Amino acid sequence: MFKAYNNHFQPNLPLSFGLKLIKFSYFFIALFLLSCGETKNEKAIETEELPEHTETSSATNTATNTILFFGDSITAGYGLDDSNDAYPGVVQQKIDSLDMDYTVINSGVSGETSAGGSSRIDxxxxxxxxxxxxxxxxxxxxxxxxxxxxxxxxxxxxxxxKEKSPETKIILAGMQLPPNMGQEYTNEFKQLYVDLAEKNNIALIPFILKDVGGVAALNQADGIHPTIEGHSIVANTVWETLKPLLKS
Known part of the structure; x- marks a missing residue:
């Protein structure tokens, strides 16, 4: 599937923001329920033999530079009819429009956890x-x-x-949780991405679902996964961090 939320949780905010936050929390509750359902198929998904290099745009195999998106259902483009509409595919379109020599690989798996990712990274x-x-x-x-x-x-x-591909540039995409998960847990979860980026001296996208998470019009009927328009916004968020790393 390749070639191919700016809401920060802050206390003591106005009522209007509080209402949005409630909707945002409902969104995560729904996501939690869905992710539990995905767990049943997780082992099967993780052991499925996936193609190592699947392209999702018009770029050819002659491209000498590769960008690999390694993630969960957000990256995989869950629920979209055309995987090219997922944000990695939109990023490929941006690259192609600039006539840059990069091929995007989408290695997203729905329901993936950090443990699952760790088991397949090799x-x-x-x-x-x-x-x-x-x-x-x-x-x-x-x-x-x-x-x-x-x-x-x-x-x-x-x-x-870093060990197997020392020259590879790494970008870490951060995520945030709703306050109903517990303020301490929520804060520490957000901070762990910042800490990892600093520790490893790698680029950080603070919140990959900036301006999309919890916005009904930008998510599918399940209220969880971005629509085509939502993925376009996610792609713009990713592009802000990615573009400076590309070779002209």
């Missing part, structure tokens, strides 16, 4: 990767996985990429 990184975008952890947070475990899994993924 064979995924066997291919040549110039830029690696890591978008995982949301399902961990919504299931209440210990933050130490999520942090360790994400660090392991980063370590494997």
């Amino acid at each position: 064979w995924v990184i066997k291919q040549k990767v110039d830029i690696f975008v890591l978008e995982l952890g949301a399902n961990d947070g919504l299931r209440g996985v210990a933050l130490s475990e999520t942090r360790a899994n994400l660090q392991e993924i980063i370590d494997v990429v």
